[in-house]
Amino acid sequence: MGTLAGKTALVTGASRGIGRAIARTLAAEGALVALHYAANDHAAQETLDLIDQDGGQAFLIRAELGIPGDIHTLYTQLEDELTQRTTSRHLDILVNNAAVSGSARIHEVTPDLFDRLFTVNTRSLLFLIQRALNTLRDGGRIINISSAATRIAYPESLVYAMTKGALNTLTLALAKELAPRGITVNAVAPGFVETDMNAHKRADPQAAAHLAAWSAFNRIGHPDDIADIVAFLASDASRWITGQYLDASGGTRL
Ligand code: NAP
Numbered sequence: 001m002g003t004l005a006g007k008t009a010l011v012t013g014a015s016r017g018i019g020r021a022i023a024r025t026l027a028a029e030g031a032l033v034a035l036h037y038a039a040n041d042h043a044a045q046e047t048l049d050l051i052d053q054d055g056g057q058a059f060l061i062r063a064e065l066g067i068p069g070d071i072h073t074l075y076t077q078l079e080d081e082l083t084q085r086t087t088s089r090h091l092d093i094l095v096n097n098a099a100v101s102g103s104a105r106i107h108e109v110t111p112d113l114f115d116r117l118f119t120v121n122t123r124s125l126l127f128l129i130q131r132a133l134n135t136l137r138d139g140g141r142i143i144n145i146s147s148a149a150t151r152i153a154y155p156e157s158l159v160y161a162m163t164k165g166a167l168n169t170l171t172l173a174l175a176k177e178l179a180p181r182g183i184t185v186n187a188v189a190p191g192f193v194e195t196d197m198n199a200h201k202r203a204d205p206q207a208a209a210h211l212a213a214w215s216a217f218n219r220i221g222h223p224d225d226i227a228d229i230v231a232f233l234a235s236d237a238s239r240w241i242t243g244q245y246l247d248a249s250g251g252t253r254l
Helices: 016-030 039-055 070-086 111-132 158-181 197-202 205-212 223-234
Strands: 007-013 032-037 057-062 091-096 136-145 184-190 245-248
Touching: 007 016, 007 070, 016 032, 016 057, 016 091, 016 223, 032 039, 032 070, 039 057, 057 070, 070 111, 091 111, 091 223, 111 136, 111 158, 111 184, 136 158, 136 223, 158 184, 184 223, 197 205, 223 245
Parallel strands: 007 032, 007 091, 032 057, 091 136, 136 184, 184 245
Antiparallel strands: none
């Protein structure tokens, strides 16, 4: 029996990258996992197939975040699927992983970029949590995927880093608010991780070596490095940790 047997989890942005690894790890620990994504049906199906092959249980939810009605679209699918599969619409674990990035220094920031990043990374996330609180069980878990760009100055992606700073603040305040229900709320902050989000930066071997050198271990992170930390936070073993910012950057810029 895995550490999450009998639990239900929603992982946003689970079709690719870190979200896929988190979903696979939670499913391997026994959770029934809702795999949320925006539009990439092929990648989402691949995640589902991988979980099936591993003997896990999961289902897909397609809902683009950052457009009108997004949370309603996502949550009605989630509740329908959970009710069919478990006879209850209750959720135990919410992993807020989906996000968009955007490289822009202060002089390159536009109102459109600002609005897009804050809408997807911060606004949608807050309203998803608000909706989820109706069905999140007491003793549940909220895990927000932040970024080491909130600890280390990263002016190359100013607004992106700002959205993650807002997420850290949300994490702290909600941890206090939800503690009476035994719900823990934590943020996990990766450094550079091998995903589509930064594939363009890793394309050149010299640039990839430069990114690797940010970590004390001199390598770029792997999605599983993050997924294992999230699985711990999702488990009962982490029950005494809440309101925390967990650096998951392989000792980046120590
Ligand atoms: P990724 O490879 O770009 O994957 C993004 C995922 O989010 C996909 O599943 C995508 O769905 C979904 N998504 C994107 N925009 C969406 C939208 N508007 N509505 C709904 N879903 C959306 O990302 P990643 O690199 O794994 O990053 C995952 C998390 O880690 C993010 O919060 C990111 O900020 C954080 N992070 C990443 C790094 C890094 O180096 N990669 C570093 C620090 C923090 P589709 O497949 O359908 O497009």
